[in-house]
Amino acid sequence: MGTLTVEGADLGYGDGPAVLSGITVTARPGEVLAVTGTSGAGKTTLLNAMAGALATRSGTVTVDGVPLTGRDHAVSLGVVLIPQDNGLAAILTAAENVSVAVIATGGSPADARRRTAESLDALGLSGQANQLIDELSGGQQQRTALARGLALRGDVVLADEVTSELDAANRQRVLDLLRAEAARGAAVVFATHDPEAAAACDRELHLADGAATWPRP
Ligand SMILES: Nc1ncnc2c1ncn2[C@@H]1O[C@H](COP(=O)(O)OP(=O)(O)OP(=O)(O)O)[C@@H](O)[C@H]1O
Numbered sequence: 001m002g003t004l005t006v007e008g009a010d011l012g013y014g015d016g017p018a019v020l021s022g023i024t025v026t027a028r029p030g031e032v033l034a035v036t037g038t039s040g041a042g043k044t045t046l047l048n049a050m051a052g053a054l055a056t057r058s059g060t061v062t063v064d065g066v067p068l069t070g071r072d073h074a075v076s077l078g079v080v081l082i083p084q085d086n087g088l089a090a091i092l093t094a095a096e097n098v099s100v101a102v103i104a105t106g107g108s109p110a111d112a113r114r115r116t117a118e119s120l121d122a123l124g125l126s127g128q129a130n131q132l133i134d135e136l137s138g139g140q141q142q143r144t145a146l147a148r149g150l151a152l153r154g155d156v157v158l159a160d161e162v163t164s165e166l167d168a169a170n171r172q173r174v175l176d177l178l179r180a181e182a183a184r185g186a187a188v189v190f191a192t193h194d195p196e197a198a199a200a201c202d203r204e205l206h207l208a209d210g211a212a213t214w215p216r217p
Pocket of ligand 1: 039
């Protein structure tokens with residue numbers, strides 16, 4: 001299982017000002033780490049760097065000591081990103097979105113069928129499996145993206161604001177599933193602006209004014 005370490009990272013876009021500076025954090029197997037902060041604080045930016053999708057300006061992001069060279073490399077090391085915007089293919093059904101991702105990461109068709117059914121069921125979406133993404137509500141789409149991420153059984157699971165559109169019961173279901181991912185041995189990072197959700201995590205990294213702090217004693 002993977003330990004993801006960000007060491008002295010400066011992050012930003014193009015020639016623009018730094019979004020985050022001097023970030024150091026380790027996501028350990030078996031733990032759920034919350035990343036909190038107000039809108040625009042840099043939560044997505046940090047998760048994208050952890051996913052290998054955004055290069056650091058300085059500093060490093062490593063998985064088990066191996067520096068990430070890009071998103072494909074991170075995928076090959078078992079880093080799963082569940083993005084804030086869902087990233088689902090609108091022309092596919094919920095089940096197809098999950099199955100395609102399992103097959104694209106090396107699963108057999110039989111694996112894909114089994115894991116798709118399991119993960120959609122875990123998110124209460126068995127009845128929506130054959131509906132197109134466009135036919136699903138915002139919250140159902142968010143849960144489909146989660147089902148797809150969980151079906152990949154990552155060593156590192158990066159979940160970006162994955163409860164923002166959910167009611168209380170589904171939010172709790174998702175928190176329980178992220179906890180189960182950690183219990184399986186994954187390092188889980190959960191970006192959220194919901195203090196209650198953050199309180200349910202093992203540790204909390206808070207982003208503000210371009211820097212990170214650890215608000216809990
Ligand atoms: N592709 C981009 N190009 C330029 N600037 C960007 C880009 N993406 C984000 N930013 C800027 O980086 C800063 C941090 O944005 P980010 O999306 O990481 O915040 P966040 O904490 O995830 O916010 P939210 O809770 O609203 O999702 C913002 O000032 C934003 O405008």
